[in-house]
Every structure is written in structure tokens, then in C-alpha cells.
Amino acid sequence: MTDIDQNIPDSESSDKRLNPRQQQIFKKRQVMIVKKASRLFIKKGYSQTSMRDIANATGINLGNLYHYISGKEDILCIAFNNYHNLVMEFVIKNDILNIQEPEAKLKAVLRQSLEITYDFRNDLLMMHRETRVLPRKFLKIILKKESEFVRLFEDIITRGVESKAFKVSDPFFAANMLVFQISFYALRSWNLKQFTREEFLDMAEETILRAIIPDAM
Amino acid sequence: MTDIDQNIPDSESSDKRLNPRQQQIFKKRQVMIVKKASRLFIKKGYSQTSMRDIANATGINLGNLYHYISGKEDILCIAFNNYHNLVMEFVIKNDILNIQEPEAKLKAVLRQSLEITYDFRNDLLMMHRETRVLPRKFLKIILKKESEFVRLFEDIITRGVESKAFKVSDPFFAANMLVFQISFYALRSWNLKQFTREEFLDMAEETILRAIIPDAM
């Protein structure tokens, strides 16, 4: 808890004096714990997953778990943080943000986002379900990151409206709806199994764009 | 648990021989318990709400709670069931389903659904978060009801496509996306507080329809 609160990003705390070799091992174990625990949270839910379950899954002794993480809540916080960092990394990379034409830029960012949320649908669903467990302080940080993500799209849409490439009555509302739609597959995959990944991505992209671009498709 | 599993709808079990007066009181208390418990689930989450919390909130003694409900899980199941019954009741009533023109019918059902999910946003959000807790058997029933709701829209869309009033490439996909979008406010209200109820409903309706009706708005 303390660890994450003071140092949100990735628990680069390394307070203890450790040589680089040891730090690397320490880090690797922590990553492994978060990864295995996340799988359990996905399968059984956070509350229904005990520290003993995590100990079994990681092969690390129960008491010894607490050398690598400071508590159960921390594991969830780190998982949230890892995901949001990953999304922002992927979306911002590749010079996508340097595209000038609004329509091309929107399509590029949207497609990239759709692909990520498709591939990480299980993690995303878990996070949707377990938001309530996050400490208030950390929740605020997550919501802030989320609204930055919305603003990213809001800016693109606003620019597109100015250049008459898009037609929406409220860019902020449209951006919110768009971001919501991006998580479509994660929350509704149980009823969408019949589509292949590419089929889904194409249809989702088309459907989402139709609300923004006039006579799209 | 047993109670709900054998008799899904509304636990009209009344196994015990009770006169009508007693049955009514029994029913009234049960409804009260589920309502108060749901408020707690919304505020604190299912796992973080104890039976002692529910006893305090209802004013019913802890031990005596078990005369009205057969367990904690049952309360959640009944809450899920009540909501789905309510939605179907509202959507089907008012002869909306008798409307022949696809566009008018779609608009009517959509508007009705948007209003319900707006007004019951807290319950809907809670149900999204606590789905994992449901017993498998009951979850199946809920998912079935949900896909019937999707099919309702799928049929309308299919009819509209045939009459060339609508234009979508895959009615099933479109219906799924539409139903998903209906729960927009419940899952994103934290970033949509700036809109009034009517503002939101109008914009949501417009945005959703644009993906289905050509040159809508």
C-alpha cells in the first residue's frame, strides 16, 4: 500500500539497498506475482482469491509473498497501473499522434485501441469488476488517466469538426461514447464468440466511426 | 440458494403453510431486505457487505434474516431477477412492440431502455461488478434473458434492413453494440455528470441511431 501510494508508476522503490542483480530478481518475481495473481482475479474474482491461492499459483511461500509485495491490494493496484501504462505506450508510439489529417488519425488511434482492448479483454473485464476494491487515492489516479484517454479522442474529434471532416454535436460526449465502445468486446465477449478477431475489429471500427464521420461506409 | 434455483422468478415459494396475510408480510419483508441489501452492495460492494450490515440496515435481527432469505447469495440473485423482470415489463408494455414501422419502433424501445438504465444506473453498475458472484446456474439464466433482450433489437433491425429503412452490415452485431451502448451511462456516469438527464438521453439516442439509420440527424 505505502509502496504504491508514494510511487505510483511501477513500484521502482528499491528502498532496500540491493545490488543490481538482486534488484532484477526482485523485480522479476514481483512481475510474476502480479501476472499470476491477475489470472486468478480474472478467473475467480479478487475477493474470492486468497493470498494462499496466490502463494500456490506462484510457488512462493505465503509469508514470503510479503517480501515482494506489501499486501493484496497492492497487487491489484500494480495490475491496474501496468495496464494503463501499456495502453498509453501503445497508443502514443508509432508517431500516430503526429498524423495531421483528423480522419486518418482517428482511424489509426481507434484501431490501435480496439486491438489492445481485444487482446487484453480478460484483464479489462477484471478491472471493470474490481474497481470498487481500489483505495480511493489510487482510484482517483486511474480515473484521471482514463479521462486523459478520453481527452485524446476529444481533441481529435474537435479538430475534425472544425475541418468539417466530422459531424458531432458534442465532441466531449462523442469521445466518451467512443472510449466506452472501445471496451465493447471485453464486456460482451460472451455473446460475440461467433466472430473472428478481424471480423470483430472491422465491424467495431465501422460502427464506431459511423457516429462521427458523415456517410462513413 | 435452493429457493431461487428451483423457482427462479421471484421466490413465490411459500413452502411453509401461511395464511394470505402472513404471506403478504413475509413477501414485503423479503422485498425490503433485497432493496436495502442492494443499496449496501452498491455502496460497498457485495463481498464487503456482511450479513450483519444487512441486519443493521433492515432492522431485522441477524438470525431472523434467515427466515426470509436462505442466504447471502440469494439476495443478489433476487436483485438480479427483479431488475431483469422490471426491464422486460417496461419495454414490452405500452404496446410498443405492436408498432409496425421499424424506425418508430426502434426509437420507442431504445428511448424506453435508455430511460430505465439511466434511472437504475446504480443497480446496473452493481450488477455489472458482481456478476462473478452468481452461481453458475443462475448466471446462465441471466445471460439468456440478456440475449433475449439483444434478439429483440436484432429482430427490429433485421426488419428495418429489409425495408431499407436501416443500413447495417450485421444486425446481430449491431444489436449487441446497441444493447451495450444502452448501459453507457451506468458505467461511465463518473465522467458524464455535466449533462442533465434529458441532455444525456437525447445525445445518446442520436449517437446510437446514427450507427443504424442512414443520414439520421
Place this chain on the structure above:
DNA sequence: AGTCAAAACAAACGTTTGTTTTATTATTAA
């Protein structure tokens, strides 16, 4: 060989959980 801190371990801590039971009081019906 000796030192020391990190890692591993089993065991236990103190709570809290959902649920049941018991003994006592209030309410109701005949």
C-alpha cells in the same frame, strides 16, 4: 572458515465471515 542479510518456511495470530442455535420475550389465535 566465518559473517550477515536476504529468502524460505511452517505455524500461528487476531479478525471477520456466513450461518446456526439457544433462551427469552412479544404477539396472535382459539
Place this chain on the structure above:
DNA sequence: TTAATAATAAAACAAACGTTTGTTTTGACT
């Protein structure tokens, strides 16, 4: 009134929880 029924409060229950403890093993450096 009397006998059955319901409601209450309190305690008890076993199980599970997250976390801490004291001790032992390991492994690298003096």
C-alpha cells in the same frame, strides 16, 4: 386464559481471511 407462533437478542460455530512471527536455510562476500 392458554397454547401456539413469531421476533428478539445474544452467543456460538467452524471456516476462511490477510498478515505477522520466529526460526531455519541459503548464498555471496570478508
